[in-house]
Amino acid sequence: MTTPPEVALAQTSLLRAMAAIAPGSVRIGCRVIRDADETHLLPEEARSLPARQPAMRCASGAARWIAHGLLAEFCVNDTAVLRAPSGAPVWPEGITGSLAHDNEMAVAAIAPVGRIASLGIDVEPALALPDDILALVATRADRTDAADRHLAGRILFSAKEAVYKAVYPLDREILGYEDIAVDLDAGHATTKTGRRVSLAYCVAPRVVVLAFVEQGAG
Ligand SMILES: CC(C)(COP(=O)(O)OP(=O)(O)OC[C@H]1O[C@@H](n2cnc3c(N)ncnc32)[C@H](O)[C@@H]1OP(=O)(O)O)[C@@H](O)C(=O)NCCC(=O)NCCS
Incomplete structure (x- = not known):
């Protein structure tokens, strides 16, 4: 076909x-x-x-x-x-x-x-995140100023899911959104388990976030 x-x-x-x-x-x-x-x-x-x-x-x-x-x-x-x-x-x-x-x-x-110890990825439609979900996902520790305002919440949500997927195989701990602090402006996140995770994202035509733990980081 x-x-x-x-x-x-x-x-x-x-x-x-x-x-x-x-x-x-x-x-x-x-x-x-x-x-x-x-x-x-x-x-x-x-x-x-x-x-x-x-x-x-x-x-x-x-x-x-x-x-x-x-x-x-x-x-x-x-x-x-x-x-x-x-x-x-x-x-x-x-x-x-x-x-x-x-x-x-x-x-x-x-x-x-090797240099990368673990990876996480997430994909989302490029649509604003509904306010009720944003209220569950965002904390005061998160930084999203550099992201497109309309999509910042969606990218934040996607980043936390990607981070969770990257760190779960290392720590075997279930994390909530409040356990992950994302700094989209700096391109990294930290978890309550002490992991430092690098982030990269694209928004066109969909939101995709890649999270990776580098050897020796956290
Ligand atoms: C991992 C999780 C976040 C995936 O989210 P999702 O929206 O259901 O699904 P996605 O399409 O984004 O990802 C699905 C893939 O995630 C992967 N995945 C599932 N659990 C995983 C885990 N514990 N660690 C790493 N990857 C995992 C699988 O490969 C799965 O693909 P499959 O169903 O084809 O096997 C979710 O299933 C989960 O376990 N949540 C519990 C913890 C949580 O939600 N915390 C708040 C977010 S930080």
């Missing part, structure tokens, strides 16, 4: 924006979620996902389709990216990475463990 031009354009534009923010050792990818993307799940991956709505399995399939392609760039082929009981993806030895999906787009990022 051929890909409609608007779908191809959405993917290409996001991939370009993500490539511009990713550190050198990080491989990233995105995919507009299509019907039947759950067929890209390897049998072990499908078994590792909890019973959930078909749309969620489709999104998880799209994210793993990207991950399989990125792993192949490291000559790691036919390797399942299982979902651990915690929800965290399980990567092959020596690789760290992260997956995310919103209603339309799936994204993934991986890197060899």
Whole structure:
């Protein structure tokens, strides 16, 4: 089946924006979620996902389709990216990475463990965050002055989710929004577990935040 031009354009534009923010050792990818993307799940991956709505399995399939392609760039082929009981993806030895999906787009990022000890990624539609959610997410410690005012709340939300995904595999601690202080202006965050996490984000055509813990940081 051929890909409609608007779908191809959405993917290409996001991939370009993500490539511009990713550190050198990080491989990233995105995919507009299509019907039947759950067929890209390897049998072990499908078994590792909890019973959930078909749309969620489709999104998880799209994210793993990207991950399989990125792993192949490291000559790691036919390797399942299982979902651990915690929800965290399980990567092959020596690789760290992260997956995310919103209603339309799936994204993934991986890197060899080295300068980067752990990665997190999040994707969100480029829409203002509703005020009631912002009230749950933002604290007085957060700094977002440099971000687009309309999207600052959404970027902050996405940054906290990406930070959580980056630090969970290291600390195994469930964090709330209040446990993560984000300084978008300086490009980093700190967690109540003492982690210092670097941040990079793009906003066009979707909000994508990459969070990475560097070796020896925190
Ligand atoms: C991790 C979490 C934030 C993901 O958010 P989400 O909006 O449900 O989903 P996203 O599309 O952004 O990300 C989904 C991916 O996150 C990854 N993920 C889930 N739990 C994870 C964890 N503990 N650590 C790292 N990555 C995790 C998985 O790869 C998942 O993909 P899959 O479902 O295809 O396997 C959420 O599931 C969670 O565990 N929340 C509890 C803690 C919390 O919400 N704290 C406040 C935010 S700081």
